[in-house]
Amino acid sequence: MSEMNATVDPAEVARFDALGAQWWDEKGKMAPLHAMNPARLAFLRDALVRHFSRDARALRPLKGLSILDIGCGGGLLSEPLARMGGQVRGIDPAPGNVDIARTHAAASGLAVDYEAVTAEELASRGDRFDVVVALEVVEHVADVSLFVRTAGQLVADGGVLVLSTLNRTAKSFALAIVGAEYVLRWLPPGTHRWEKFITPEELEATLAAAGFTAREKVGLAYEPFSGDFHLIEDLSVNYFMVAERVG
Amino acid sequence: MTGLNMSEPQAGHTGTGFSAATAVPRADVARADVAIVGGGLAGLSLALALRQGLGPDADIVLFDPYLSHATVDDGRCSAIAAGARRMLTTLGVWQHVGAKAQPIQTMVVTDSRTKDVARPTFLTFDGDVEPGEAFAHMVPNADLQYALIDAARSAGIDLRAQSVDDFTADRSGVSLSAAGAPQLSAQLLVACDGAKSRIRGMAGIANVAWGYGQSGITFAVEHERPHEGRAEEHFLPPGPFAILPLPGNRSSIVWTERTEDADRIVALPSIIFQEELEQRFGHRLGWVKPVTKPRAYPLGFAMARSFIGERLALVGDAAHLIHPIAGQGLNMGLRDVAALAEAVTDAARVGLDFAGPAVLERYQRWRRFDTLAMGVATDGLNRLFSNRSDALRAVRDLGLGLVDRMPRLKGLFIRDAAGLTGQVPKLLRGEAL
Numbered sequence: 001m002s003e004m005n006a007t008v009d010p011a012e013v014a015r016f017d018a019l020g021a022q023w024w025d026e027k028g029k030m031a032p033l034h035a036m037n038p039a040r041l042a043f044l045r046d047a048l049v050r051h052f053s054r055d056a057r058a059l060r061p062l063k064g065l066s067i068l069d070i071g072c073g074g075g076l077l078s079e080p081l082a083r084m085g086g087q088v089r090g091i092d093p094a095p096g097n098v099d100i101a102r103t104h105a106a107a108s109g110l111a112v113d114y115e116a117v118t119a120e121e122l123a124s125r126g127d128r129f130d131v132v133v134a135l136e137v138v139e140h141v142a143d144v145s146l147f148v149r150t151a152g153q154l155v156a157d158g159g160v161l162v163l164s165t166l167n168r169t170a171k172s173f174a175l176a177i178v179g180a181e182y183v184l185r186w187l188p189p190g191t192h193r194w195e196k197f198i199t200p201e202e203l204e205a206t207l208a209a210a211g212f213t214a215r216e217k218v219g220l221a222y223e224p225f226s227g228d229f230h231l232i233e234d235l236s237v238n239y240f241m242v243a244e245r246v247g
Numbered sequence: 248m249t250g251l252n253m254s255e256p257q258a259g260h261t262g263t264g265f266s267a268a269t270a271v272p273r274a275d276v277a278r279a280d281v282a283i284v285g286g287g288l289a290g291l292s293l294a295l296a297l298r299q300g301l302g303p304d305a306d307i308v309l310f311d312p313y314l315s316h317a318t319v320d321d322g323r324c325s326a327i328a329a330g331a332r333r334m335l336t337t338l339g340v341w342q343h344v345g346a347k348a349q350p351i352q353t354m355v356v357t358d359s360r361t362k363d364v365a366r367p368t369f370l371t372f373d374g375d376v377e378p379g380e381a382f383a384h385m386v387p388n389a390d391l392q393y394a395l396i397d398a399a400r401s402a403g404i405d406l407r408a409q410s411v412d413d414f415t416a417d418r419s420g421v422s423l424s425a426a427g428a429p430q431l432s433a434q435l436l437v438a439c440d441g442a443k444s445r446i447r448g449m450a451g452i453a454n455v456a457w458g459y460g461q462s463g464i465t466f467a468v469e470h471e472r473p474h475e476g477r478a479e480e481h482f483l484p485p486g487p488f489a490i491l492p493l494p495g496n497r498s499s500i501v502w503t504e505r506t507e508d509a510d511r512i513v514a515l516p517s518i519i520f521q522e523e524l525e526q527r528f529g530h531r532l533g534w535v536k537p538v539t540k541p542r543a544y545p546l547g548f549a550m551a552r553s554f555i556g557e558r559l560a561l562v563g564d565a566a567h568l569i570h571p572i573a574g575q576g577l578n579m580g581l582r583d584v585a586a587l588a589e590a591v592t593d594a595a596r597v598g599l600d601f602a603g604p605a606v607l608e609r610y611q612r613w614r615r616f617d618t619l620a621m622g623v624a625t626d627g628l629n630r631l632f633s634n635r636s637d638a639l640r641a642v643r644d645l646g647l648g649l650v651d652r653m654p655r656l657k658g659l660f661i662r663d664a665a666g667l668t669g670q671v672p673k674l675l676r677g678e679a680l
Contacts, residue, residue, distance in 0.1 A: 026605055035604070041597035045667060059304045080598030107419050108600065 005102040007147040008093045008118055012140045023074025023100055031134075033076055039220060039229040040135065040240070041080050044162060047242045051160050060085030068129040068154055070119050071137035075101035078112045081133075089129070090114045091122060111207040119150045123202060128156035135164040135240075138203070139196050145156055145206050155245065161212055164220075164240040168197035171236045200235045207243050271486035279306040282423055282433040284446050286311030286410050288325075288388070289563035289580040290439030291395035294336040294404045296584055299591030301680035302391040308405040308433070310425060311440075314396075315408035315627075320389035323465060324499045326351070326491060327384050327391075331581040333677035343394040349494045352476030381476075385499060387490050414449060416557040421602075435591065435602035436559045439580075442549060444565035450556045456549035456568070461486050462509035464502040465492060466541040468524075471533025474498055481527070488527045497538065502527065509543040554615060560587055567618045579618060585672035586613040592680045613670065 022028045025149045049056045052065065057218075063085030069078045072090030074097055082088045082105070090112055094097050098116040105128050119134075132154045134147075141147040155161050198206075218231050220238040281297055283290050286309055294309050301307070319477075327335070327348070335341040399406060409425040414436060421436045438446035447454065474492040481488045486503025493499055504512060512523060520541070528535050549568040554561045563580030590610045594601040673680060 038593070038597055038599065041599065045597055056304060057596065059302045079600075083595075083598035083600075109419055 007120065007141045007143050007150060009140060009142040014094075023076065023097070024104055024118065030074070030076070033073075033098075036209045036220065036229045037076060037080070039231060040164065041077070043218060043220075043231055044077075044081075044133065045084060046241075047162065048160065051241070051242070051244075054204070061235045062086040062131075065130045066128075066156070067131040067133065068122070068127075070132065070134040070151060070154075071140070072101055072114065073097050075104055075112060075114070076094060077133065078114070079105055079108060079110050079134060082110045082112045086131070089127075091117050093118055119147065119154065123150050123153045127154065128159070129154055130156055131162070132157045132159065133162045135162070136166075137163045138163060138198055139192060143201075144198060145209065148203075148206045148212075152190040152212050152243075152245070157245070159245075161207075161243045162205065162240065163207075164238065165195045165203065166192065167236050167240055168194065168199050200239055200241070203241060207241070208246075211246050212243040213246050214241040214243045216240070264513075268427045276428055277431045279405070279431055279433045281305065281435045281437065282421070282431060283305045283307070283309045283437045283439055284311070285309075285441060285444075285563075285565070286396075286406070287439060287441065287563070288313050288391060288395065288577060289584055290437075291392075291399050292334070292340075292406075292581060293437060293439060293562060293584045293588060294399050295340065295395070295402055296588035296674060296680065297591065298332070298402045298404065299338065301586050301595055303403070304407065307403075308407060308431065309399065310407050310409050310411050310423075312408055312410045314406050319401035320387070323388045324385050324390070324467070324491070324493060325388055325577045327386050327581075329380055329382050330579040330585075330671065330675035331578050332384060334581060334585050334674040337677055337679050338398065340391075340394050340398050342652070343397070344386055344390050345384075347390050347490045347494060348384040348386045349490060350476055351383045351385065351478045352381060354478045354480070357479070357481045365680060373666065383478075385493055387493075411446065414446070416450075416559060421558040434558065434600075437562055437587070438559065438565045439562045440565055442564040442568045444561065447551055447561055447565050450559055452556060452561070453552040454549055455552065456547055458506075458545060458547040460506055461503050461546045462506045462543040463546055464504065464509050464513055464541050464543045465500060466537050467497055467499050467539045468528070468535050469495075469497050469536045469538050470528075471496070472531075482623055483527065490528065496532075498532075500524075500528075500541075502541075503546070504543075506543075506545055513541045531573045550618065554583075554611045558602045558607075560589060560610055566614070569618075572597070582612050582672070582675060583610075585674035586610055588674065588680060589672045603653055613672075 023030050025031075026034045026246070042148045045061060046056055048054070049061050052062075054061045054063075061084055062081060065086050067086040067088045069081065069082050069088060069090040072078045072092045075090055078088045078090035079178065089112070090098075090101055092101070093116065095116040101112070102114045105114070132151050134151055138144055138147060151161055151163075188219060200217060207214055217235060218240050219235045220229050220240070221232045221234070222229055280301065283294055290311065291310060294307050297305065297307055315653055317597055335344075350660070396406070407425065409428055411423050411425050414421055414423045414434065420432050423431045423433065424429065425434065436446070438444050438450075440446055444454075473496055474490075476492050478492060479490040483492075483506055485508065488500070488503065489501040491499040491501070501514075503509075512520065513521065521536070524537070525535060547568060551561050551566050554566045562583040564576070566583060567579060569576055569579060587610045590606050590613070591601045594603070594606045599606070
């Protein structure tokens with residue numbers, strides 16, 4: 001397994017597997033992901049609608065697009081993408097996550113294809129997708145360059161790669177580690193390791209090495225009074241990149 | 248791509264047949280996205296708002312056994328506040344009733360004993376929320392109902408003249424049974440079935456209600472001179488007496504009395520009724536005569552313990568019933584419509600479960616405070632004005648007199664009565680979803 005798992009950090013996988021059943025508890029440990037979901041889904045939808053010339057106001061704007069959700073966890077992103085009409089494959093190296101995601105999708109009456117498999121394994125099968133999404137994943141992988149290269153291989157011609165992650169700044173340390181994990185107790189302490197965070201410049205260089213260029217860059221900010229997240233230009237904490245293959 | 252999972256239908260290869268949102272079809276169960284129970288003004292407006300928000304692909308079903316009957320024109324009219332009018336315009340309905348509507352240009356409030364000849368004016372509102380936009384219009388209910396049904400038909404709302412006899416709801420959906428029809432499963436059930444909501448009862452949601460011991464006598468009158476768009480509310484000891492302008496030389500009357508008096512008054516011989524009417528109506532508009540039959544409706548305040556349940560939302564009178572003193576009952580219902588449609592649309596457009604707990608809680612948070620505040624305000628107004636104490640009259644005259652001298656406070660009253668204060672849903676601002 002170790003060859004196939006080159007990008008997966010076993011300690012990280014075990015940490016998330018232990019979170020298990022709490023994925024879908026909107027008021028539980030995953031509350032911040034649920035709170036973040038409307039803003040990041042709106043951004044993702046808008047980016048895909050722009051890229052594929054769809055109608056953002058349609059009930060199923062992503063109809064027919066094949067979408068790969070890398071690091072799908074309990075399916076918090078996969079299910080909405082499927083509701084928006086996407087043909088979604090969700091993969092996660094933690095089998096517990098995939099079980100939960102599969103059970104939840106069935107209860108929701110949604111057809112999402114989940115598999116406990118790594119991105120490398122999928123790439124080696126030759127699978128390709130119109131959209132490859134890896135949100136809040138790169139800060140948890142063992143080898144960022146290899147991961148980005150693999151994710152890029154999974155993108156079909158004319159497709160798009162969307163990544164989101166945490167920047168390595170003093171502000172992100174204060175907000176994501178001290179704030180979210182220790183002060184607000186949103187996330188179990190140890191969920192993130194700041195030294196694994198990656199700056200937008202580093203991520204762009206990594207994308208370039210994989211033959212991709214970032215078309216859109218946007219930040220995500222938390223509004224403490226309303227408890228909502230919204231998009232900003234500032235990339236200093238949490239940011240998204242939408243990348244296309246060069247040439 | 249490799250083959251799809253075994254838990255899903257074999258439709259992936261057809262290209263257009265694959266629809267994740269419609270999930271695994273169960274035989275003999277029809278599916279819809281939203282089921283609305285109740286085809287009154289709130290239910291029909293909600294159907295149209297959701298059509299706008301969810302788009303042409305959404306299946307929206309509306310149940311009401313009365314849909315098979317012709318609309319009865321009982322001559323009743325409603326005051327449509329500016330916010331609600333903006334929503335009806337955005338939904339393409341106002342265009343068909345606007346010509347029959349009477350804008351309220353001015354509102355005059357007086358406080359006096361019934362037999363006082365001169366009624367001192369304590370409060371006047373020149374009622375524009377924006378230049379040229381009256382804060383309310385009087386609209387015949389029947390015309391509004393016709394226009395809404397027509398619009399719902401054109402918008403492809405599945406109108407069914409059936410009553411819903413039972414329903415069950417769980418995390419994955421709601422299942423309804425209607426007389427003589429196959430089971431229907433839906434994502435969201437909305438009860439717009441009025442103050443005696445059967446759906447609310449079936450859901451086991453308690454309703455807190457009390458009566459005022461008052462009834463409202465309503466009818467239309469014709470009068471000699473034009474009203475010039477002026478509404479009057481006279482706070483008489485037994486309760487408010489409102490004169491609301493209708494098109495032509497006509498006005499709508501809402502006459503509040505203690506219930507036993509109201510029942511007696513509507514049964515009076517017409518010549519005596521006429522005398523009682525003239526005493527209250529005054530002579531400013533010349534002669535006056537009723538043109539529809541006066542009817543008495545008991546007044547009450549009621550509020551559901553919760554506006555939501557599992558995959559269920561209560562809207563309009565099913566959620567709350569308030570004193571008609573400020574003419575806000577229907578408008579509160581239309582504000583519910585605007586808030587629920589926006590919460591549902593926002594979630595649906597990003598692929599979230601639009602009938603999940605987070606969405607319904609957003610709707611409830613949005614509406615419950617406003618409803619309670621309005622309920623308390625109208626209840627308080629009624630208690631303050633419906634009495635015979637001269638001391639209290641002095642207090643309230645002072646209060647209204649102060650308000651009258653403070654233009655900014657009056658402006659706030661106007662905008663609040665128009666439904667344009669607080670966090671205003673898009674539709675009430677006149678924006679499309």
